[in-house]
Amino acid sequence: MDRVNTMIDLTAYPRVALGHLPTPLEPLPRLSATLGGPEIWIKRDDCTGLAGGGNKTRKLEFLMGDALNRVAESVITVGALQSNHVRQTAAAAARLGLHCEVVLTDKVDHREDAYRTSGNVLLDDLLGAYVHVVKDGAASDAKVAEVRERLRAENRPPYVVPIGGSNWVGAIGYVNCADEIEAQARQLDLRFDLIVHASSSAGTQSGLLAGLQALRSRTQVLGVNVDSKDPAPLVTRIETLTGALTGRLGAPEVAVERIRINSDYIGSGYGQPTPEMVEAVRMVSEFEGILLDPVYTGKAMSALIGLIRTGGLDSRTRRVLFLHTGGYPGLFAYTEALRTGR
Ligand SMILES: *Cc1c(COP(=O)(O)O)cnc(C)c1O
Numbered sequence: 001m002d003r004v005n006t007m008i009d010l011t012a013y014p015r016v017a018l019g020h021l022p023t024p025l026e027p028l029p030r031l032s033a034t035l036g037g038p039e040i041w042i043k044r045d046d047c048t049g050l051a052g053g054g055n056k057t058r059k060l061e062f063l064m065g066d067a068l069n070r071v072a073e074s075v076i077t078v079g080a081l082q083s084n085h086v087r088q089t090a091a092a093a094a095r096l097g098l099h100c101e102v103v104l105t106d107k108v109d110h111r112e113d114a115y116r117t118s119g120n121v122l123l124d125d126l127l128g129a130y131v132h133v134v135k136d137g138a139a140s141d142a143k144v145a146e147v148r149e150r151l152r153a154e155n156r157p158p159y160v161v162p163i164g165g166s167n168w169v170g171a172i173g174y175v176n177c178a179d180e181i182e183a184q185a186r187q188l189d190l191r192f193d194l195i196v197h198a199s200s201s202a203g204t205q206s207g208l209l210a211g212l213q214a215l216r217s218r219t220q221v222l223g224v225n226v227d228s229k230d231p232a233p234l235v236t237r238i239e240t241l242t243g244a245l246t247g248r249l250g251a252p253e254v255a256v257e258r259i260r261i262n263s264d265y266i267g268s269g270y271g272q273p274t275p276e277m278v279e280a281v282r283m284v285s286e287f288e289g290i291l292l293d294p295v296y297t298g299k300a301m302s303a304l305i306g307l308i309r310t311g312g313l314d315s316r317t318r319r320v321l322f323l324h325t326g327g328y329p330g331l332f333a334y335t336e337a338l339r340t341g342r
Contacts, residue, residue, distance in 0.1 A: 008175060014068065018061050022183075024044040024047060031288050037309075040320050040322060042322045051094075054088055055173075056165050059164075059172075060173070066159070077161040080105055080108060082329075084330065085163070086120065091127050103140050106135060110271060119331070164202075168245055168248070174207020178215065182217055193220065194319075196320060199227075209258060211249075214251035238259050277302050290324070294338065
């Protein structure tokens with residue numbers, strides 16, 4: 001991969017090289033042509049290289065840097081049964097020789113057997129993580145506390161990675177991504193009006209917004225909410241995280257108008273398939289040979305497609321960058337939902 005000239009100095013933050021960076025930034029000519037809207041490009045953060053890749057790899061470079069700095073010998077993290085974050089954390093721990101225990105909440109009402117046996121949950125096991133499955137958030141908190149105490153007693157100091165890797169330390173990974181995108185755009189001599197991506201635990205969107213702010217970029221960011229029809233909790237999280245990041249970067253605060261969330265494409269809830277998601281996954285596969293995922297990127301792309309078709313994008317939006325945040329192992333947990341019978 002060609003090196004890029006980034007501008008933001010992140011050397012103050014302990015970091016472990018885990019990703020294949022920079023990730024490619026490519027045009028999507030056939031998808032753009034069939035939609036007849038703005039030019040669509042893609043940032044391939046599905047190609048970060050860590051056991052199937054995805055956006056958590058960039059966050060884990062800084063989280064694992066922090067863990068090693070604190071002399072942790074074990075890692076604990078949490079997520080949904082098909083969490084991509086948990087899979088990438090398990091891979092990072094394996095790579096660094098850290099013991100890893102993960103607490104998965106079986107909260108998505110999706111009835112396929114594959115949801116509980118294949119995709120990410122299979123990979124967590126292959127990657128050597130100790131998997132605990134619980135029923136809800138309260139049980140997850142209790143299990144994390146229990147595992148943490150046990151690991152302390154066993155003299156294996158644990159480092160707890162929050163859900164989605166989304167504290168300010170993890171979000172620095174997406175400050176770095178914003179910097180990389182701007183550097184690649186300069187190299188290609190083009191400018192993006194809008195970045196669209198799936199948003200859930202706020203780290204990705206916060207890091208992007210803070211990084212763009214530090215660079216004084218005018219590129220807008222639209223997060224597609226895959227968690228809830230109510231954007232308020234996500235906006236609050238993003239305000240907190242961007243505040244923590246811009247403070248550290250010496251950048252002006254991110255104005256609340258720049259925190260843009262679309263919550264119209266979630267369907268009946270987190271991890272629940274929608275016909276628009278299935279169409280988006282199939283379109284990007286068939287037109288561009290790129291695999292999205294059913295929980296995050298499929299819904300984010302369904303939003304972009306929907307907004308283009310209904311004239312919902314600002315008419316000055318000429319060039320859009322879709323940030324591919326990864327997740328393809330999730331396809332194998334949704335085989336029945338995705339099959340068309342052709
Ligand atoms: C975690 C995840 C996201 C959401 O990123 P956040 O930083 O949690 O908002 C998007 N896409 C995929 C594939 C993910 O695994």
